[in-house]
Amino acid sequence: MGLWSDMDIDDNFIITDDAGGQQTIEIPDELPLMALRDVIVFPSMVVPLFVGREASVAAVNEALRSNRLIFLTAQKDPAEETPDRDDFYHLGVAAAIIRTLQLPDGRLKILAQALIKGEILEFLQEEPYIRVRIRPIKEEEPGEITVEIEALIRNVKEQAEKLFALKGVFSPEIGAVLNNLYEPGRLADMVASNLKLKPADAQNLLAVADPVERLKVVNDLLARELEVTTVQAKIQSEAKEEMTKTQREYFLREQLNAIKRELGEIDDRTEELSELRKKVIEARMPPDAEEDALKQIGRLESMHPDASEASIIRTYLDWLIELPWSRSTNDKLDVARAQKVLDEDHYDLEKVKERIIEYIAVRKLNRSVKGPILCFVGPPGVGKTSLGRSVARALGRKFVRVSLGGVRDEAEIRGHRRTYIGALPGRIIQGIKRAGTNNPVFMMDEVDKIGTDFRGDPAAALLEVLDPEQNNTFFDHYIDLPFDLSRVLFVLTANVTDSIPSALLDRLELIRLSGYTTDEKAAIARRYLLPRQIKEHGLKKDTLDIPDTTLMKIIEEYTREAGLRELERQIAAVCRKAARRIAEGEKGPFKVTALSLSRYLGIPPYQPELAQEESQVGVATGLAWTPFGGEVLRIEATLMKGKGGLTLTGLLGEVMKESAQAALSFARSRAESLGIDPQTFENKDIHIHVPAGAIPKDGPSAGITLTTALVSALTDRPVDKDVAMTGEITLRGRVLPIGGLKEKALAALRAGISRVVIPEGNLKDLEEIPRHIRKKITFHVVKYMDEVLKIAIKQDVDKNEKKRDKT
Structure with missing residues (x-):
């Protein structure tokens, strides 16, 4: 220096x-x-x-x-x-x-x-x-030392002291020189001369005329040199410590072994290997697995205990020993008990309960039956995951849950090969080990959220797991031995099936869970949600009184969902307000009425659907399905002077736009029979609009609604306000079936509409709608568009009403 x-x-x-x-x-x-x-x-x-x-x-x-x-x-x-x-x-x-x-x-x-x-x-x-x-x-130093320059000078001094200390060249003299330097140029030159720069870099630094700029360059070089020196010192220290520690442990271990040999005591290593052999025998593995385990113990015996591969073999043997090759739980095959457990945990969901009871019945008659691969499909919050726990409780089995949402690596399912550092089995084998039995209820959540990238396709790896004909010899890359999964009851959950590969979907038994009706939500809230939230918030049963009318108001005006999560959050909010009042010294009980509800939850964010006040020309009521339940869809059509153009607005998707084109083609092809002047299509522009323009809309089920609104505008006849409809239309006027009929019927009921037009192909779906709802709605089953128009469009129109419609 x-x-x-x-x-x-x-x-x-x-x-x-x-x-x-x-x-x-x-x-x-x-x-x-x-x-x-x-x-x-x-x-x-x-x-x-x-x-x-x-x-x-x-x-x-x-x-x-x-x-x-x-x-x-x-x-x-x-x-x-x-x-x-x-x-x-x-x-x-x-x-x-x-x-x-x-x-x-x-x-x-x-x-x-x-x-x-x-x-x-x-x-x-x-x-x-x-x-x-x-x-x-002659270098001109800056006349005034600003705050920025002062900060730069201090930073360079502090970093220089650290660097010189790391390199072991720091002394009181150097510290005194650094402390007495306040000119940026001289400080930059002093530090730069000790950084061991390349001659070309040092010459370039010498050529920087402005002292502050030169100090900034030195600051950057100093930071990089300090980082490199710190890492270098850390590496040297760790290497020295590791070497010293390893040598010390080796000598101590050798000395200990020599002393034990002299005293005639049993060697710990020999005792450990004997214990491993005993555990392998007690694990009751299949013959192939037991043979491989004993072979690995033989390899371990011939290795030095500190060898890197020895720890890998020990970990592998631990996994083989702890896997439940032959451990299983005895199923509780009492059908009445299972029905009681399922009813205690969940309200309604009769289809799911019926399928589980059927499995228990078959299992009671045939103990060798393979477990089904069930997939619960439904919107968020309807109880799919909790239903899996209930199934395990009904059967008396262990319950294991893994989430597949966002999984993109195939090794997450099949595991890593043992040659990789830190290798582990996949989630399937890990879950089986965690359960401790070879016949748990194994739930795979969010199977529709699996991704694919350069690391493989996890959905393809599930094909073997979820095939009853193949999973009795499931191979995990880490275990590298066949494991029998045929006794496992796999339960999967998904929100939609569109993103599940067809090969995987073919292996699943789909059980669809639709959203709950308002009455069902109220019953679930009364039976499950409210008692649970009262308990969690430290309240007593008689402290908080929420009448049924208040619960219905919460459901209709504070939530809009197919499931129950938001409803439970709103009930929790009411309980929190009550808990705060008690904590502040008030005494209960507190009664939450429909009028006082806004003091607990604020202004209602949603308003219930309202029926039209009167029938109008060109306005038809359709029904739509969303992940949060059914919705009422108003579709408007109007005519203007023009040249036969068609305008579509309302943020419509491609399928819905095509439905509008099909509706126009149908109207033009039936113009004479519908009483429409053919010249209208040449002299008028048609505008079709679906309100709530900020919300994307798509799907073919609005086809007959679009056609009805269009024909109403062309014939100048109003659409009956008490009629809602859903169905896809063809160019020939056929009405094709649609999905989500239950949710759509509930949406019509909420809007006060008592008549619903449905396709003939959906007649079988009426069985899914609860009987008390079917009694409140008149369903018109149609096969052709002509039948829809006879039901929906008023044939005899009062002149005053017609005049009012035009205005």
Whole structure:
């Protein structure tokens, strides 16, 4: 590390000579030049230099004969022995020779103090030494030290101290020099000279004229050097500690083994291997697995205990031993008990309960029957996951749940091969181990959310798991032995089936769970949600009274969902308000009425669907399905003067736009029978609009509604306000079946509509609608569009009503 002087930068410089005296000198324009190899000297630096080349010795002697000043600059190629004027950097420093020492080999050793930067203007002579004319470059320090510059100076000082301390070169003298430097330029030069920069990088830094900019560059270089040095020191320390620890443990272990052998005690290693063999036998593995396990123990016996592969084999053997190869739970095959358990945990859901009871009945008659692969499909919050737990409780089995949402790596299902560091079995084998039995109820949540990327297709890996004909020999990459999954009852959940691959979907027995009706939600809230929230919030049963009318208001005006999650959150909000009132000193009980509900939950975010006040021309009522239940859809059509154009608005999807085109084609093809003037299609523009324009809408089930609204506008006859409809239309006027009939019927009932037109193909779906709902709605089953128009469009229109419609 170079030394640094604490002199003032001025036109004159004070230096100390060999005798210890001080003298003031002035920098002349002409100086002898000494070339440096791989060394860049910065101003104010005191540096020792070895002088060996004849030209350099002559230049030093000339400086000593005159004013002891010499110009130091680096040569571009350090290997060049006789550099000419093109081989030098033109920027260097003027330095004063403080001390000299003659070495035995004829070389000189000098101690030079750099004074000021200078630039070579002209080469005056080259023999016997190089003499140059220079221009001293006086650095202008910033007049005012701003907050930013002060922060930069402090940061550089702190980082420099850390770096010098890490390198072991920090001393009180260096600390004193750093603390006394407040000029950005001098501080930058001082730190840069100790960073061991490449000559080209150091020369570029020397060329930066502005001292603050130079300090910023040094700050960046210092930060990088500090980071590298810190990592280097950490690596060296860890390597040394690990080596010392390993050697110490090895010697202690060898000494311990020698002492035990002398005393005749049993070797721990031998005892450990014997224990492993005993556990393998007790695990009652299949013959192939047991043979492989004993083979691995033999390999472990021949290895050094500290070998890296030994720990891998031990971990593998632990997995083989802990897997429940032959451990299973006894099924509780009491049908009446199972029915009671399912009814206790869930309200309604008769289809699911019936399927589980059937499985228990078959299992009671045939113990060797393979477990079905059930998939519960339904909107969020309807109880799919909790239903899996209920199934396990009804059967008396262990319950294991894994979430497949976002899984993109095939190894998550099949595991990693043991050759990889940190390898583990897949989620299937991990779940079986966690259950501790080979016949648990195994739930795979969110199977429709599985992804695919460069690491493989997890859905394809599930094909073997979820096939009763193949999963009795399931191979996990880590276990690498067949494991029987045929006794496992797999239960999957999904919100939709569109994203599930067809090959996987073919292996699943789909059980669809539709959304709950308002009455069902009220019953579930009364029986399950409200008692649970009252208990969780530390309330007593008689502290909070929520009548049925209030529950219905919460359901209709504060939630809009197919499931129950938002409803439970709203009930929890009411319980929190009551808990706060009790904590503040009020005494119950508290009764939440429909009128006081807004004080607990605020303004209702939703309003129930309202029926139209009157029948109108060109306005038809359709029914739509959403993941949150059914919705009423108003479709409007109107005519304007034009040239037969069709305009569609309301953020419609491609399928719905095509349905509108099909509706127009149907109306044009039946114009004569419908009483429509054919010239209307040439002289009028048609505009079809579906309100709630910010909400995307798509699907074919609005086909007959679009057609009804269009025909109503073309014939100038109103659509009956008490009729809602759903169905897909063809160009021939056929009405095709649709999905989600139960949810759509509930939406019509909420809107106060008592008549619903449905396709003939959906007649069988009426069985899914509860009997008490079917009694409140009249369903018109149709096969052709003509039947829809006879039901929906009023044939006899009062003149006053017609006039009112036009206005």
